[in-house]
Amino acid sequence: MFSSYDFGYSWFVGYGLAIPLAVAALAGGLALRRRWPRWTIAAAAVVAIWAATGIVLINFTFGLERPLDLPTARFLPSGAGRVLDAGAGSGRAAVGVLLARPKATVTGLDLYDGYWGIEDNTPERFMANARIAGAAERADAVRGDLRAMPFRDGEFDAVISSYAIDHLRQDGVVKAIAEVARVLKPRGEFLLLIVHVNWATWLVSPHSVAHHPRQDPMRWRDVLESGGFDVEETGTRPSTLYFLARKRGGAATAAITAATS
Template sequence: MNHQHMHVENPRFYEISAAIGFAGQRRRVYDGLVRLSDVRPGDRVLDVGCGTGYLSGRVARAVGPDGRVEGIDPSTSVVAYANERAAPNATSRVAGAEELPYDDGSFDAVVSCLAAHHIGADYRGRAFAEMYRVLKPGGRLVIADFRPPTGRLSRLAIGAFTRHAAEHVPLLDLALGAGFEIVETGHRWPVLAYVRAVRPR
């Protein structure tokens, strides 16, 4: 599907779906992604496809009161939901990943979880190039999305999040194509694949 974006429009339903899909382990999984990103107190971090702001909230705890988390998402409803519940050092705005409204080298880290499959395939290369652009040299990227389902359990977990078919998004190829240096790839329970990368200095 080559639409520019496939929006999440019902934030409360999404939160219920996420609770089911992660079987009560969402905080643990997301905190693991935060650790992978190596965010530090005082960092400025961008959450691409922030949705309801759950990952932004976990990052906000890690960067502390001297840090800042910015989230972007194309859905006005989820951005409003996220901002109503945001930590004091976090905010979200309506924007697409393929045209980030930030200056070059604005962020110490970029994080993203379960957003890449919502970006139309024709726009993903641009989105990764934009993530590269807004990172400082040496800045870190951690991006996670669905890995291909391998059995009934993983199909059920993915189905809790999305009605459209779980499409494999080639995170590694996209990161390499944008110029990132790959640090690590791997899986996170229950259905995530992730890429850790850096913008070369």
């Protein structure tokens, strides 16, 4: 049912492991034909099994080309409200929210400039995926920077951000989280997902381990709390660390936002 979505993740992201798979198959074939020592055949088999498993997991089990499965049912349980997808790209998280929260509207915000593993990363691709979900009338996409969002204070009931804020430098992370706090209504929810190197990352995307330093959950909790949020839930998913946080009401948040702007 999800096969028609096209989130544009490049061939290399989904099928890069086909390269070690092909090399291992070739080496294994050569080793068999030339009667090389048994350990060379075993090594080629191990690499081939690892690469094939990674390809199946990333594409079919985790579903790179499927809308995001929300990691917690506690995000926007009413199913309604105005949601911002911060760093929306081609709309994986936005479509996940549109499907799981049928009375919500979602605005995608993204620079839409640069590669980020997504080919043709444009508002048009975002909207095409919202249309496939049958929810285009509840979606829109806006160009803008996470660190200086083109929205008024308190416009949104909830914000989701998947694998975007963790690509910013530390000062950018602080600014983006202050912006999320600014555009949220008091007591609004923030579901933050970041890339987390765990067993799944080593299995499906070992090349990305180098770009994503191991995350310290306590550091992210501190950044959220200093940015005006209470963290209500944290958890992990394959290659993912998530936080469900709630904006504190009142003057404290305004002071923090002013201090970081």
